[in-house]
Amino acid sequence: MNYxxxxxxxxxxxxxxxxxxxEKGNKVFGYDVNEQRVKTLKAGKLPFVEPGLDEALLKHQDKNFVITSAPEKAVIESDFIFLCVGTPGGExxxxxxxxxxxxxxxxxxxxxxGKFRTIVLxxxxxPSTTAERIIPYLEAKGLKPGSQFGVANNPEFLREGKCWDDMINADRIVCGTSDLRGEEMLRSLYSDFSSPFFAVSLNTGEFIKYLSNTLLATMISYSNEMSKIADAIGGIQIKEAFEVLHMDRRWGNATMSSYVYPGCGYGGYCLPKDTAAMVATSLSKGYEPQILEKVIAVNDSMPQYMAGKITKHAKKTDKIGILGLSFKPDSDDVRDSSSAKIIRILMREGYNNIVAYDPMANKPFSDEYEFNIEYASSKEELCIFSDVVVLVTAWKEFEDIRNYINEKPLIDCRYFTLNLEQE
Ligand SMILES: NC(=O)c1ccc[n+]([C@@H]2O[C@H](COP(=O)([O-])OP(=O)(O)OC[C@H]3O[C@@H](n4cnc5c(N)ncnc54)[C@H](O)[C@@H]3O)[C@@H](O)[C@H]2O)c1
Known part of the structure; x- marks a missing residue:
């Protein structure tokens, strides 16, 4: 059935x-309050880099997918209202x-x-937000969730850089539901996808998402802690040690193992805010999380730790070249990126001579952060101009960076480059 x-x-x-x-044949209205974003989309362009999504936009724009400036009108016609707005971290x-x-x-x-719709977060x-915050918010407006309309949550597990494929070929679809009618509608909507569908309670739906993100954050902080211990002991080949760890057949060559690898801390839009939100929610419910607070503390310590490695090799007058500005490779998303945190620390400590290069994110970075730094147009140019080179984002094209730097110091914050001798 199409909706x-x-x-x-x-x-x-x-x-x-x-x-x-x-793509599955439904009629979809999209609404966003960001006028610039809407203008870009209406011109058939993506506001960010996402392989596959660009083609899907061109295919469906003004056919099955219509960007509207009249949200009420769209909702009146709709069977489902999907809420996909940001949920940033609070104070x-x-x-x-x-x-x-x-x-x-x-x-x-x-x-x-009188028309039954399902509102989907x-x-x-x-966990507990739909039941304890959203439903009461609707009730306070005199509305009757459950009888007039359904309320559900449907957490999203996609990875930036792989959004389209992760959505079309999702490995699981989770819906936290509060009423049978809404659940049946969601089951029917998702029957066009060949992914296993799980209908669970509202709190379980939300919990499953945090189970995932906090585990990823924990694996990263665990790895970073181990890399610090290894540095403290000395004589340990960190890159090789983790690569051998991944050979354990219990990993089954899973891409998940890439999270059990040291670097300069997790960033991006999701892991930092979601881990912090899980701690805040747990505290508000009376339990102080032991592990997650430390996961955050280890992560918060990483930019300073890496800045310390850099300043050990650089004079204040040296030009420091930062390779990589996005929070992860194959993405131009610079939200909460490690590069920004490291640059901020370096500048605060008086290292103001900084040049940066990212294959995709030079512009998004300069738009987002007001750092007084230079930007190079290639890794070659960056290496020529820099006295000390720092690899912060593990873009594939940086793997051979040692071939470009001659005898200059390289701080590889991602334990990524070939023939590594750790600092
Ligand atoms: N980015 C990811 O990888 C990812 C993965 C899974 C889940 N999530 C979650 O999904 C949610 C959205 O994340 P995102 O990365 O797409 O965020 P985003 O910042 O890219 O997009 C959110 C959009 O919502 C718009 N918006 C804000 N208020 C609005 C309103 N009242 N009406 C209409 N539009 C409004 C903003 O203008 C913005 O364009 C967040 O809760 C995030 O945690 C994100």
């Missing part, structure tokens, strides 16, 4: 969700729900018209 769907928020998750449902680590509330405010006045929200 009409409104999607609020057209970022990585919302745009991918909207186009995936369009004390908690998930800030202001964009979810503002999205709900846009359509709440039109959903008591795809944004990442900590």
């Amino acid at each position: 009409t769907i409104s999607v609020f928020g057209l970022g990585f998750v919302g745009l991918t969700t909207a186009l995936a449902f369009a 004390h680590g908690e998930a800030d729900l202001k964009f979810l509330y503002s999205a709900i405010d846009l359509f709440s006045s039109v959903i008591d018209d 795809k944004s990442t929200v900590p």
Whole structure:
């Protein structure tokens, strides 16, 4: 069965969700408050780099996928309302729900018209949020979740850089539901996808997402802690040690093993805020998490740790070349990137002569951060101009960087380059 769907928020998750449902034959309206983003999308371009999503946009734009500036009208026609807006970290680590509330405010006045719809939270929200924050928010408006409309959550597990494939070929679809009718609608909507479908309680749906992200964060901080111990002991080939660890057949060559590898800390939009939100939620419910607080502490220590390695090799007048600005390779997302944290520390300590290069993210980085630094147009150029080279993001093209730096010091924050001699 084909449905009409409104999607609020057209970022990585919302745009991918909207186009995936369009691909399956549904009629999808997309709405975003960011005018610049809407303008870019309407011109048939992506506001970020995402392989496959660009083609899907061109294929469905103004056919099954329509960008609307009239969200109420779209909702009136819709069977589903998917909320895919951001849920940034609040002051004390908690998930800030202001964009979810503002999205709900846009359509709440039109959903008591007798038509049964299902509101689906795809944004990442900590366990108990749908039941204890969102449903009461709707009830406070005089609405009756469960009888007038369904409320569910449907956490998203896609990886940036692989958004389209992860959505179309999802390895699991999880829906936390509060009413049978909404559950049946979601089951029917997702029957067009060949992924296992799990309908669980509202809190379980949310919990499963945090189970995933906090485990990834823990594996990264574990690896970083081990790399610090190895540095302290000395004489340990860290890259080789982790590569041998991955040969254990219990990993089964799983890509998951790439998270059990040291670097300069996790960044990006999700792991930092989601781990902090899990701690904040747990504290608010009366349990102080022992491991997760340390996972965050180890992660927070990594930029300073790496900056220390850099300043050991650089004079304040030296030009420091930073390779990689996105939070991970194959992405131009610079949110919470390690490079920004390391550059900030270096500049605070008086190392102001910095040049940076990223294969995709020079512009997004200079737009996002107001650092007074130079940008190189290639790794070759960066290496020529730098006295000390620092590899921060493990782009494939940096693997052979040692061939470009001659005798200059290289600080490989990702234990990534070939023929490594650790600093
Ligand atoms: N990026 C990821 O890899 C990823 C993966 C899984 C889950 N998530 C979660 O999905 C959610 C969205 O993440 P994202 O990366 O797509 O964020 P994003 O910042 O790229 O996109 C969010 C969009 O929502 C829009 N928005 C804000 N308020 C709005 C409103 N009232 N109405 C309509 N649009 C509004 C913003 O303008 C923005 O374009 C977050 O909760 C995130 O944690 C993200």
